[in-house]
Amino acid sequence: MSAKKDDMFIVDTYLDDGIPGYCMDYASFIGYALLEKYIVTELCGARYVASFGQLWSDSKMKMGALLALSDLLKTEDQPGVGYLYGNSIDHWKEHIAGNYGITASEYLMQILVERKYKTGAAIQTIPITEQIAVPTVEVVEDILAVCNRLEERAHEWDCLMDFTEIEKYRDNFKRYGTQFFNNILEGFSAAGIDIKDPLQIIWTLRKMDPLRFELMFHPSTFDQTSNEFEPFYPSSIVKQSLDIRDAVIKQLCECGDGHCLAGKKAVVVSADSHRYGAFVVDNVIRAVGGRGD
Numbered sequence: 001m002s003a004k005k006d007d008m009f010i011v012d013t014y015l016d017d018g019i020p021g022y023c024m025d026y027a028s029f030i031g032y033a034l035l036e037k038y039i040v041t042e043l044c045g046a047r048y049v050a051s052f053g054q055l056w057s058d059s060k061m062k063m064g065a066l067l068a069l070s071d072l073l074k075t076e077d078q079p080g081v082g083y084l085y086g087n088s089i090d091h092w093k094e095h096i097a098g099n100y101g102i103t104a105s106e107y108l109m110q111i112l113v114e115r116k117y118k119t120g121a122a123i124q125t126i127p128i129t130e131q132i133a134v135p136t137v138e139v140v141e142d143i144l145a146v147c148n149r150l151e152e153r154a155h156e157w158d159c160l161m162d163f164t165e166i167e168k169y170r171d172n173f174k175r176y177g178t179q180f181f182n183n184i185l186e187g188f189s190a191a192g193i194d195i196k197d198p199l200q201i202i203w204t205l206r207k208m209d210p211l212r213f214e215l216m217f218h219p220s221t222f223d224q225t226s227n228e229f230e231p232f233y234p235s236s237i238v239k240q241s242l243d244i245r246d247a248v249i250k251q252l253c254e255c256g257d258g259h260c261l262a263g264k265k266a267v268v269v270s271a272d273s274h275r276y277g278a279f280v281v282d283n284v285i286r287a288v289g290g291r292g293d
Contacts, residue, residue, distance in 0.1 A: 001046035008047070011040045012082045015052040022210040024238045025218065025231035026061060030068055030177025035184055035201075037073055043198040047078060053085035053124070057236030059109045062087075064169020066110070070119040072174060079120030084110060086126030089237055099128035100146060107147050111154045112161055123147060169233075176219055176232050183217040241276045248280070249287045261290030 001011055013036055015021070020029040033050040040048040050069055056062040066081055073080025087106055091099045103126060110123055125147055127139040185195050194200045205213075215221055220230040231238075252258055266285050270278035 001040075002044050005045065005047055008078070010047040010049050010078065010082075012049050012051055014085070015050055016055045016085070019205065019210045019213055020052075021055065023214045024229070024235055025176075025214065026056070026065060026233040026235050027173055027176035027231075028180055028214050028218065030065065030072070030173045031180025031184070031217075033069055034072060034177060034181035038181070038185075039198045039201055043196065043201075047075075049073065049078065049080060049082040051082040051085065051121075051124070053083075054088050054126075055235060055237045057087055057090050059087075059106050060166055061169050061233060062106075063109060063113045063166045065173050066113065066119060066121060067117055067166065067170040068173035068177065070117070070121065071170070072177070074119075081119055081121035083122040083124040085124045086130075088126055088130045089240060091126075091128070091131045093131050096128050096132065099130075100143075103128065103143060104146055104150060108150050108154065108157070111147075111151050112157055113163070113166065115154060115158065116161075116163065172232070179219040180217055183219065183222040187217055187222070237276055241280050245280045245283045245287075248284050252284070252288055257288065259289045261285055261288045264290045266290050 001009055015029050015033060020032045023029060029052060037048045040046050050073055053062065066084060070080045086103055090102050107123060114121065125143045127135040127143050129135060129139050188201065188204060189195050193204050215229055218229060268278050268282045268285065
């Protein structure tokens with residue numbers, strides 16, 4: 001990739017499907033992107049952009065992260081963000097036409113932000129059938145048509161928009177994300193890892209427990225006597241997972257099964273890089289007396 005730098009070949013990461021997908025704090029996404037950029041650009045001499053979006057429900061925070069990543073990653077001759085994927089975690093599996101409401105509102109927000117800040121990030125549209133079926137050409141064309149029509153009338157919103165809150169998110173994401181990145185390098189260096197060697201860093205990341213990675217380097221816990229983790233901007237998918245966990249545990253307890261797995265051991269396995277289903281199952285097993293490993 002370094003040899004193809006002048007030909008504009010770019011390493012494009014998708015943050016939601018990597019280690020950040022395990023993180024409980026959206027600010028950690030920003031810090032991890034800085035780490036990847038450090039490896040790709042400073043250590044390997046290649047180009048780098050970050051893409052994200054599927055696990056982001058709050059459009060204001062999502063746009064703040066877009067601006068933060070754009071500021072931190074862009075160079076004179078390329079954008080910092082490749083594309084924003086649509087929010088899929090809020091889609092309905094029934095009454096799927098209602099998903100146009102989720103997608104259209106999010107795309108309008110991104111179009112308006114792009115008109116003002118010109119990050120260069122593309123919109124990666126998400127069909128309304130995302131949660132129930134592999135998209136067909138027709139449903140992809142449908143959502144692209146929605147975006148095109150939104151863009152035609154977006155100028156009518158320009159004079160009504162106040163981006164102050166989005167800019168606050170941007171500034172805080174840059175602050176906490178940079179702290180997270182610096183903590184990683186400091187922690188790795190203190191552990192004897194050569195932070196000038198990209199292979200040592202990558203190998204260390206591959207061997208680390210992604211569930212502990214954020215806890216170790218988050219600004220609220222790094223170099224602190226307390227291990228109490230406090231997300232600055234809790235991720236939507238984690239909050240949804242916790243709500244599902246609590247609902248299942250409540251249902252089991254109401255049925256008299258609150259200790260149905262006492263003394264038993266279960267193996268919980270996830271084949272997807274998104275471990276949220278396994279996270280819920282593991283927590284439920286532990287809550288009803290079992291041991292999840």
